[in-house]
Amino acid sequence: MIKIAILGYGIVGSGVAEVIRMNQDALKKQTKTGIDIKKILDLREFPEDPFADRLTKNADEIMDDPEISVVVETIGGAKIAFDLTKRALAAGKHVVTSNKELVATHGPELMDLAVSNQVSYLFEASVGGGIPIIRPLHKCLAANVILEISGILNGTTNYILTRMEHAGIDFETALKEAQAHGYAEQNPTADVAGIDACRKIAILGSIATGEYIDSRQIHTEGITDVTTADMAYARALHAKVKLLGSFKRQDGKQYNLIVAPMLVPSNQPLTAADDVFNAIQVTGNALGTAMFYGRGAGKLPTASAVVADVIECAMHLGKQPHMALWEDHGNQNILAHDEAAVSALIRLSPAIDQNSVEKLFSNVGIEWLEPVMPEEIACIVGQNSDQALTEGQLSQRLAQLGESVISRMRIYTKS
Amino acid sequence: MIKIAILGYGIVGSGVAEVIRMNQDALKKQTKTGIDIKKILDLREFPEDPFADRLTKNADEIMDDPEISVVVETIGGAKIAFDLTKRALAAGKHVVTSNKELVATHGPELMDLAVSNQVSYLFEASVGGGIPIIRPLHKCLAANVILEISGILNGTTNYILTRMEHAGIDFETALKEAQAHGYAEQNPTADVAGIDACRKIAILGSIATGEYIDSRQIHTEGITDVTTADMAYARALHAKVKLLGSFKRQDGKQYNLIVAPMLVPSNQPLTAADDVFNAIQVTGNALGTAMFYGRGAGKLPTASAVVADVIECAMHLGKQPHMALWEDHGNQNILAHDEAAVSALIRLSPAIDQNSVEKLFSNVGIEWLEPVMPEEIACIVGQNSDQALTEGQLSQRLAQLGESVISRMRIYTKS
Numbered sequence: 001m002i003k004i005a006i007l008g009y010g011i012v013g014s015g016v017a018e019v020i021r022m023n024q025d026a027l028k029k030q031t032k033t034g035i036d037i038k039k040i041l042d043l044r045e046f047p048e049d050p051f052a053d054r055l056t057k058n059a060d061e062i063m064d065d066p067e068i069s070v071v072v073e074t075i076g077g078a079k080i081a082f083d084l085t086k087r088a089l090a091a092g093k094h095v096v097t098s099n100k101e102l103v104a105t106h107g108p109e110l111m112d113l114a115v116s117n118q119v120s121y122l123f124e125a126s127v128g129g130g131i132p133i134i135r136p137l138h139k140c141l142a143a144n145v146i147l148e149i150s151g152i153l154n155g156t157t158n159y160i161l162t163r164m165e166h167a168g169i170d171f172e173t174a175l176k177e178a179q180a181h182g183y184a185e186q187n188p189t190a191d192v193a194g195i196d197a198c199r200k201i202a203i204l205g206s207i208a209t210g211e212y213i214d215s216r217q218i219h220t221e222g223i224t225d226v227t228t229a230d231m232a233y234a235r236a237l238h239a240k241v242k243l244l245g246s247f248k249r250q251d252g253k254q255y256n257l258i259v260a261p262m263l264v265p266s267n268q269p270l271t272a273a274d275d276v277f278n279a280i281q282v283t284g285n286a287l288g289t290a291m292f293y294g295r296g297a298g299k300l301p302t303a304s305a306v307v308a309d310v311i312e313c314a315m316h317l318g319k320q321p322h323m324a325l326w327e328d329h330g331n332q333n334i335l336a337h338d339e340a341a342v343s344a345l346i347r348l349s350p351a352i353d354q355n356s357v358e359k360l361f362s363n364v365g366i367e368w369l370e371p372v373m374p375e376e377i378a379c380i381v382g383q384n385s386d387q388a389l390t391e392g393q394l395s396q397r398l399a400q401l402g403e404s405v406i407s408r409m410r411i412y413t414k415s
Numbered sequence: 416m417i418k419i420a421i422l423g424y425g426i427v428g429s430g431v432a433e434v435i436r437m438n439q440d441a442l443k444k445q446t447k448t449g450i451d452i453k454k455i456l457d458l459r460e461f462p463e464d465p466f467a468d469r470l471t472k473n474a475d476e477i478m479d480d481p482e483i484s485v486v487v488e489t490i491g492g493a494k495i496a497f498d499l500t501k502r503a504l505a506a507g508k509h510v511v512t513s514n515k516e517l518v519a520t521h522g523p524e525l526m527d528l529a530v531s532n533q534v535s536y537l538f539e540a541s542v543g544g545g546i547p548i549i550r551p552l553h554k555c556l557a558a559n560v561i562l563e564i565s566g567i568l569n570g571t572t573n574y575i576l577t578r579m580e581h582a583g584i585d586f587e588t589a590l591k592e593a594q595a596h597g598y599a600e601q602n603p604t605a606d607v608a609g610i611d612a613c614r615k616i617a618i619l620g621s622i623a624t625g626e627y628i629d630s631r632q633i634h635t636e637g638i639t640d641v642t643t644a645d646m647a648y649a650r651a652l653h654a655k656v657k658l659l660g661s662f663k664r665q666d667g668k669q670y671n672l673i674v675a676p677m678l679v680p681s682n683q684p685l686t687a688a689d690d691v692f693n694a695i696q697v698t699g700n701a702l703g704t705a706m707f708y709g710r711g712a713g714k715l716p717t718a719s720a721v722v723a724d725v726i727e728c729a730m731h732l733g734k735q736p737h738m739a740l741w742e743d744h745g746n747q748n749i750l751a752h753d754e755a756a757v758s759a760l761i762r763l764s765p766a767i768d769q770n771s772v773e774k775l776f777s778n779v780g781i782e783w784l785e786p787v788m789p790e791e792i793a794c795i796v797g798q799n800s801d802q803a804l805t806e807g808q809l810s811q812r813l814a815q816l817g818e819s820v821i822s823r824m825r826i827y828t829k830s
Contacts, residue, residue, distance in 0.1 A: 015701075019558050019701045020558075022700065022701070023558060023559065023560055023700065023701065026557075026558075026559070026560050027558065029625060030557050124555060130699075130701070130702040130703065130705065131705045132547070132551035132554075132555030132556065132705065135550070135551065135554060135555050136547035136550065136551050136555070139547075139550060139723060139726075139727065140539060140547030140550050140551070140720065140723050141547065141719070141723065142441075142445050142722075142723045142726045142727075143434055143435075143438060143441075143442065143718075143719045143720075143721075143722030143723045143725075143726060144438065144441070144719050145438055145441050210444060269687045269708055272684045272687045284545075284719060285437070285438065286434045286437070286438065286545070286715040286716065286718060286719035286722075287545040287709070287710075287715070287716050287719045287720075288545065288709065288710050288713070288715075288716050289709060289710075290545065290546045290547065290707070290708060290709030290710075291706075291707075291708040291709060292705070292706075292707060292708075293684055293705060293706040293707075293708065294702070294703065294704060294705030294706060295702075295703050295704075295705075298703070300701040300702070300703075301701065301702050301703050303558075303701060304556070304558045304559050304699060304701035304702045305555065305558075305702075306558075307557075307558030307701075308554060308555050308556065308557045308558045310558075311554075311557045311558060312554065312557075319734060
């Protein structure tokens with residue numbers, strides 16, 4: 001019997017216990033011996049819980065117990081979870097987590113600590129909930145140079161954008177709906193500001209390159225400024241507005257990463273992901289493009305990914321598993337945002353002199369749209385030209401146009 | 416340096432060599448030492464090939480070479496490939512293959528032989544080409560009881576069906592187009608008769624259950640009888656005609672498997688896969704549903720999956736990797752086809768007495784369609800009723816209707 005402990009008995013932590021209880025026969029078959037939850041750390045009381053007898057408020061009972069070989073960290077955040085993860089790894093215990101913030105913030109340090117203690121630090125559940133993506137990227141696509149990863153990585157924002165598109169409601173109304181359904185938290189900032197998606201694309205990029213990509217260095221825009229007018233333009237352009245996290249390998253040593261709402265052409269398979277679903281598209285130089293699709297969050301899906309990692313640890317007890325390791329090059333590996341290529345939809349006041357706009361963008365391609373919204377004109381820039389438009393140039397030129405600019409939204413282009 | 420040999424230097428075998436050459440830096444990073452192709456077995460001559468100096472016609476040079484630790488089998492078929500795989504495993508070499516016929520036919524024997532020689536037999540490339548599916552199913556979804564796997568598993572037939580749908584051409588014309596593009600072989604039987612898809616769903620079902628599912632016991636229908644009229648019905652029903660391989664877990668000990676063209680509602684994400692693309696949908700009791708999408712065939716995509724398995728072997732040299740093992744229960748694990756539940760579109764001569772048809776199907780639900788094709792009527796049976804219609808009952812009742820039946824096509828229902 002593999003003895004494990006769960007740190008943090010919230011949604012995912014209690015889901016882990018539920019999956020282990022629900023599928024104990026299957027887990028016994030997989031691991032030969034089965035998985036036993038010996039301790040659960042939480043400061044709260046759960047008197048009615050089937051695992052009430054395993055609960056403790058004292059981490060020492062876990063860290064000092066040599067029988068416990070795998071620790072599941074489902075506390076979240078990068079403070080207590082960080083300390084306890086370090087303690088567990090230092091105590092020679094494998095650690096499995098769904099905590100994207102911790103992996104994105106302290107991944108390299110924790111991986112080093114794991115290696116020096118001959119244990120694993122696994123985090124399949126940190127991206128895509130139950131959708132297998134970390135291990136496929138790390139193992140199945142190992143023979144590829146990964147050229148691009150683009151994905152709808154956050155279910156909350158995808159639900160909001162889908163509702164705005166389908167029901168014609170505005171952001172605030174859709175957010176309230178999402179909160180009423182339990183799809184958005186009362187403080188939804190990490191989701192709607194794109195921070196969650198940003199951590200996830202940083203983790204995926206790090207896996208793809210073997211280099212630590214610091215999420216705090218990635219240009220990130222959320223969806224709070226997306227309007228019903230944007231949805232109208234999306235329809236007119238046969239596209240959908242999606243919050244994308246994107247990693248693109250450039251020539252040279254730097255990677256191009258961004259998180260922002262973008263217009264994604266409807267013929268892209270990514271757009272199959274509506275509501276709370278996630279979809280992640282990976283392009284390798286041998287593979288071509290593959291896509292992974294499913295529920296990116298939720299108690300049992302996420303828990304099932306955690307438990308899969310526990311099984312992986314259990315199969316490698318006493319052996320060093322083939323886990324991800326990220327070299328830390330000190331934040332020099334992300335292309336400066338201003339230098340990244342971009343194409344965008346620009347909405348303008350009809351009072352503007354169209355000739356001056358054309359002159360500004362003629363070298364990078366400009367195409368005027370048929371009217372979509374009253375009292376504005378709109379064009380697409382940065383497409384259909386040999387010369388690239390950079391983010392820096394776009395910002396600068398929009399600044400020149402001043403208050404005539406109503407908004408700009410990026411258009412997703414597959415590399 | 417990991418020394419490997421390739422058996423069979425056809426499309427996939429030469430693709431493996433190309434991927435290893437093209438991505439040698441990445442592979443060196445992954446494996447620490449790099450991968451070196453020491454020998455290639457083929458009876459043909461390849462004088463201009465960059466690996467011409469490694470070619471041999473004598474398998475002994477590979478089997479007797481203790482330096483070669485991994486053998487890639489890309490011969491295909493279940494005869495020579497079977498013999499050489501057994502020899503390689505018996506010689507203590509890991510074997511990696513893309514050969515679905517061999518895995519589907521002799522999987523359990525080869526896995527047993529691998530285990531008793533403390534080596535691996537890996538076959539990620541046998542299903543879905545470069546799309547990661549075998550390892551995600553085996554490892555990432557290990558904490559789930561897999562309830563269903565349904566997929567578009569054959570790119571050739573999906574191309575033909577897509578062309579029939581989009582261009583309004585008939586099966587023969589679309590097949591010729593597929594052959595002209597190199598998407599179909601000159602003898603296309605294994606693809607168009609559903610045999611290839613059948614082997615793949617058998618492999619996926621075996622992975623999902625840990626029990627050998629014999630593809631030869633699965634009810635299999637191909638796409639040769641699909642007509643442009645079927646496409647018209649699909650459009651009318653907001654569905655697409657797709658050749659599906661499907662595995663469903665039933666109550667009890669038997670599994671429900673089938674390969675057949677089916678009407679798949681367009682709101683199912685599976686229908687995002689057109690042309691030569693594959694899509695495989697997996698439902699687990701904790702995960703819910705995830706989908707894997709990409710090119711299911713092709714030289715480099717398939718080769719990249721083979722090389723990923725080679726890396727896996729390389730990381731586990733001298734150690735027993737966690738590979739799939741299938742118990743062989745002697746063909747007792749597949750539900751008799753006649754007992755499987757079904758719903759279907761039935762096209763009938765307008766001369767038939769509709770009342771008699773309604774009477775036949777009233778207990779399982781019957782719904783008449785608005786006219787789609789001239790000089791015929793059509794209904795859907797087996798939906799919207801508590802009582803299931805079985806395949807056996809459907810065949811029997813259609814036989815009673817005799818020559819009035821123009822055709823029937825199954826409707827895919829997610830379990």
